[in-house]
Amino acid sequence: MAARKTRSATKKSDATFTPEQDLQAYRDMLLIRRFEEKAGQMYGMGLIGGFCHLYIGQEAVVVGMQMALGDGDQMITSYRDHGHMLACGMDSKGVMAELTGRQGGYSKGKGGSMHMFSREKNFYGGHGIVAAQVPLGTGLAFSNKYKGNDRVSVTYFGEGAANQGQVYESFNMASIWKLPVIFVIENNGYAMGTAVRRSAAKSEEMYARGAAFGIPGEQVDGMDVRAVKAAGDKAVAHCRSGNGPYILEMRTYRYRGHSMSDPAKYRTKEEVQKMRQEHDAIEQVKHRMIENGAASEADLKEIDKEVRAIVTEAAEFAQSDREPDPAELWTDILVEA
Amino acid sequence: MAVEILMPALSPTMEEGTLAKWLVKEGDQITSGDIIAEIETDKATMEVETVDEGTVGKILVAEGAEGVLVNTPIAIVLAEGEDASAMDASKAAAPEPAAAPAEATSAPAAAAAAPAPVEVSVPADPDIPSGTELVSMTVREALRDAMAEEMRTDDAVFVMGEEVAEYQGAYKVTQGLLDEFGDRRVIDTPITEHGFTGIAVGAGFGGLKPVLEFMTFNFAMQAIDHIINSAAKTLYMSGGQMGCPIVFRGPNGAAARVGAQHSQDYSAWYSSVPGLKVVAPYTAADAKGLLKAAIRDPNPVIFLENEILYGRSFDVPKLDDWVVPIGKARIAQEGSDVTIVSFSIGMTYALSAAEKLAEEGISAEVIDLRTLRPMDMPTVVESVKKTNRLVTVEEGWPTSGIGAEIAAQVSAQAFDWLDAPVTRVSGKDVPMPYAANLEKLALPTVDDVVSAAKQVLYI
Numbered sequence: 001m002a003a004r005k006t007r008s009a010t011k012k013s014d015a016t017f018t019p020e021q022d023l024q025a026y027r028d029m030l031l032i033r034r035f036e037e038k039a040g041q042m043y044g045m046g047l048i049g050g051f052c053h054l055y056i057g058q059e060a061v062v063v064g065m066q067m068a069l070g071d072g073d074q075m076i077t078s079y080r081d082h083g084h085m086l087a088c089g090m091d092s093k094g095v096m097a098e099l100t101g102r103q104g105g106y107s108k109g110k111g112g113s114m115h116m117f118s119r120e121k122n123f124y125g126g127h128g129i130v131a132a133q134v135p136l137g138t139g140l141a142f143s144n145k146y147k148g149n150d151r152v153s154v155t156y157f158g159e160g161a162a163n164q165g166q167v168y169e170s171f172n173m174a175s176i177w178k179l180p181v182i183f184v185i186e187n188n189g190y191a192m193g194t195a196v197r198r199s200a201a202k203s204e205e206m207y208a209r210g211a212a213f214g215i216p217g218e219q220v221d222g223m224d225v226r227a228v229k230a231a232g233d234k235a236v237a238h239c240r241s242g243n244g245p246y247i248l249e250m251r252t253y254r255y256r257g258h259s260m261s262d263p264a265k266y267r268t269k270e271e272v273q274k275m276r277q278e279h280d281a282i283e284q285v286k287h288r289m290i291e292n293g294a295a296s297e298a299d300l301k302e303i304d305k306e307v308r309a310i311v312t313e314a315a316e317f318a319q320s321d322r323e324p325d326p327a328e329l330w331t332d333i334l335v336e337a
Numbered sequence: 338m339a340v341e342i343l344m345p346a347l348s349p350t351m352e353e354g355t356l357a358k359w360l361v362k363e364g365d366q367i368t369s370g371d372i373i374a375e376i377e378t379d380k381a382t383m384e385v386e387t388v389d390e391g392t393v394g395k396i397l398v399a400e401g402a403e404g405v406l407v408n409t410p411i412a413i414v415l416a417e418g419e420d421a422s423a424m425d426a427s428k429a430a431a432p433e434p435a436a437a438p439a440e441a442t443s444a445p446a447a448a449a450a451a452p453a454p455v456e457v458s459v460p461a462d463p464d465i466p467s468g469t470e471l472v473s474m475t476v477r478e479a480l481r482d483a484m485a486e487e488m489r490t491d492d493a494v495f496v497m498g499e500e501v502a503e504y505q506g507a508y509k510v511t512q513g514l515l516d517e518f519g520d521r522r523v524i525d526t527p528i529t530e531h532g533f534t535g536i537a538v539g540a541g542f543g544g545l546k547p548v549l550e551f552m553t554f555n556f557a558m559q560a561i562d563h564i565i566n567s568a569a570k571t572l573y574m575s576g577g578q579m580g581c582p583i584v585f586r587g588p589n590g591a592a593a594r595v596g597a598q599h600s601q602d603y604s605a606w607y608s609s610v611p612g613l614k615v616v617a618p619y620t621a622a623d624a625k626g627l628l629k630a631a632i633r634d635p636n637p638v639i640f641l642e643n644e645i646l647y648g649r650s651f652d653v654p655k656l657d658d659w660v661v662p663i664g665k666a667r668i669a670q671e672g673s674d675v676t677i678v679s680f681s682i683g684m685t686y687a688l689s690a691a692e693k694l695a696e697e698g699i700s701a702e703v704i705d706l707r708t709l710r711p712m713d714m715p716t717v718v719e720s721v722k723k724t725n726r727l728v729t730v731e732e733g734w735p736t737s738g739i740g741a742e743i744a745a746q747v748s749a750q751a752f753d754w755l756d757a758p759v760t761r762v763s764g765k766d767v768p769m770p771y772a773a774n775l776e777k778l779a780l781p782t783v784d785d786v787v788s789a790a791k792q793v794l795y796i
């Protein structure tokens with residue numbers, strides 16, 4: 001199936017991938033999907049508590065962006081963060097063990113689904129307060145500029161978060177100080193039960209929200225991993241060469257409810273089915289590879305098996321690992337000076 | 338290998354549900370992502386997606402079955418090339434659902450925070466005319482009724498917040514209000530707390546009576562500047578000209594397993610601000626009566642609810658206009674040996690502790706503050722003069738907390754009557770951890786209250 005427009009306003013991309021890139025994107029997106037399906041299942045078994053926001057449907061956004069980034073580039077996002085962590089190379093065992101609240105989790109079990117971090121992978125969280133990550137990611141860009149390195153900070157947030165005032169305070173400062181930050185608006189159409197048209201003025205043009213601040217913006221078919229990578233390349237080049245911030249509005253879709261306990265009555269089954277059947281990011285790559293002979297059904301089955309094995313191992317670790325030591329309640333509150 | 342599909346938990350508090358509908362039948366091919374069934378939980382009807390691929394081998398729980406426990410096998414899926422004989426093998430090999438670690442039972446922290454959901458008995462309230470009929474309702478329903486009643490009698494009252502209208506409230510507290518009052522008076526906002534709080538305060542200056550819902554008080558931190566600098570101080574700064582009749586309401590404090598950013602108790606924060614009133618009810622009757630009082634109050638009122646209490650039922654007097662005055666504590670249980678003072682969900686620990694103490698022959702007087710600012714110190718001091726010993730209970734942090742305030746007030750007003758230092762039971766002085774075991778340790782327990790009571794009694 002050819003890449004189709006997500007929404008009428010989205011330009012059709014003519015970006016292409018080599019067979020190797022297609023294979024990599026397929027595998028990375030599949031890992032996120034299978035991981036999230038497993039997390040959903042484990043939530044159902046009571047192994048994961050509290051809120052659990054799945055990334056299913058949006059995989060092409062982080063995977064395509066990651067393909068455009070280089071060593072040392074930083075990433076920060078909201079509570080819908082499992083996909084971002086897997087995309088930047090964090091270990092699925094450590095992520096799953098954090099979801100179950102075990103000592104081997106990335107935050108030793110103290111953070112949970114919404115609050116995970118990895119200094120090693122330049123992943124700055126996992127933030128539970130809507131839009132808080134936007135100035136924080138802008139601050140990461142500030143530190144890069146201050147230090148004089150050419151690193152770029154990728155700051156992800158939802159289209160719902162895009163209505164918070166601190167987003168525009170960040171846009172303004174990022175622009176006047178020419179900070180190397182890519183603002184990625186993951187427009188999945190909904191903020192909890194609120195459709196974007198009910199909450200955002202000029203909701204068809206979220207990418208244009210930096211216009212008043214002189215920040216260039218682009219709308220991207222976020223279900224087409226090639227289009228995401230191409231837009232990411234452009235934004236990264238813009239930021240690295242000292243031109244200041246860039247906005248990418250990714251038109252995407254979440255298949256599941258907002259969190260595990262959302263019955264999602266605010267949209268029709270048909271709408272979800274249509275997205276899955278006509279625009280699914282993983283299916284697009286799969287069909288393309290089979291059509292052009294880059295991979296056979298058997299090759300893809302093999303990848304699926306590998307990915308399932310990784311996820312199964314993560315799930316097993318996350319169940320067998322110990323809970324944190326009770327003494328951990330009192331650690332990590334202040335750095336011992 | 339054939340796999341069993343288990344009855345899923347679809348909310349942090351679900352323990353059983355109704356298998357409302359099967360959307361597949363035996364022999365159907367399914368792939369991961371397919372919706373296979375609909376399940377009714379305590380709050381909603383949810384769709385169940387499969388993560389397995391294969392053929393539906395057997396449906397184990399029939400459509401319409403009620404009270405299906407979480408983790409019960411509901412169907413068997415056969416992998417490619419398997420036939421029915423694999424099903425028996427799966428039976429033998431499938432891991433026992435019970436093999437999941439103990440903390441896996443769906444709502445460990447909820448259970449910790451809200452002990453046994455037993456019938457709560459509230460002693461006769463002197464404010465309720467004798468012979469008044471009592472009806473059992475949840476705190477959630479009581480809050481909704483309070484808003485609806487005030488909206489019916491006063492057109493200036495309107496409700497605003499995230500997901501309050503079409504979604505019927507993130508925690509379903511505003512259920513039905515949009516239907517009854519329409520979108521002029523029940524208003525969904527974008528996610529922009531600082532902005533919409535300023536707008537609501539401005540509307541209050543303009544003569545309206547906003548009831549502003551924060552999805553949780555954790556998000557009100559985005560808006561605290563308008564709550565304090567704009568709402569609380571303007572009457573004073575304008576020399577009494579411009580007050581702001583507004584209610585800021587929503588769940589406050591720890592829910593279950595939602596981590597540090599979503600589990601904070603703001604009781605002490607708001608209680609330290611002149612120009613605000615702060616209410617934190619425990620029972621449904623108080624929730625209803627106090628919310629009606631808060632809406633009528635010409636001042637900004639912070640109305641602190643608790644998510645874990647929303648689903649609890651209490652008796653509420655069936656009166657046309659049940660209003661509980663702000664600023665008056667309630668003696669929830671009379672006693673003579675020790676006074677236990679608490680509020681909101683802290684009352685669950687206080688009352689259970691009093692029961693345990695009673696079993697050991699210790700008579701505890703339990704006071705529910707209900708309002709934190711202005712605090713009803715006369716009721717507390719009166720009780721201390723009788724028992725000579727005081728324990729305070731709250732889920733919030735100990736440092737500069739509500740307990741610290743009470744201790745200071747009591748030592749100033751009743752020092753000579755105290756036979757032991759005032760003792761505080763509180764949440765631990767740490768951000769809320771996510772892990773089930775650590776979360777339990779971070780919250781106070783009934784036993785903490787019992788031992789604090791014994792400590793002040795020197796036993």
Ligand SMILES: Cc1ncc(C[n+]2csc(CCOP(=O)(O)OP(=O)(O)O)c2C)c(N)n1
Nearest residue numbers: 080128129130158159160161190191192556
């Ligand atoms: C300041 C704040 N307000 C409200 C919430 C509750 N909340 C959590 S996620 C969410 C919706 C966000 O939607 P969007 O930004 O579109 O991201 P998505 O969930 O679609 O990824 C809301 C209202 C919150 N966490 N923080």
Ligand SMILES: [Mg+2]
Nearest residue numbers: 158159190191
């Ligand atoms: Mg969204």
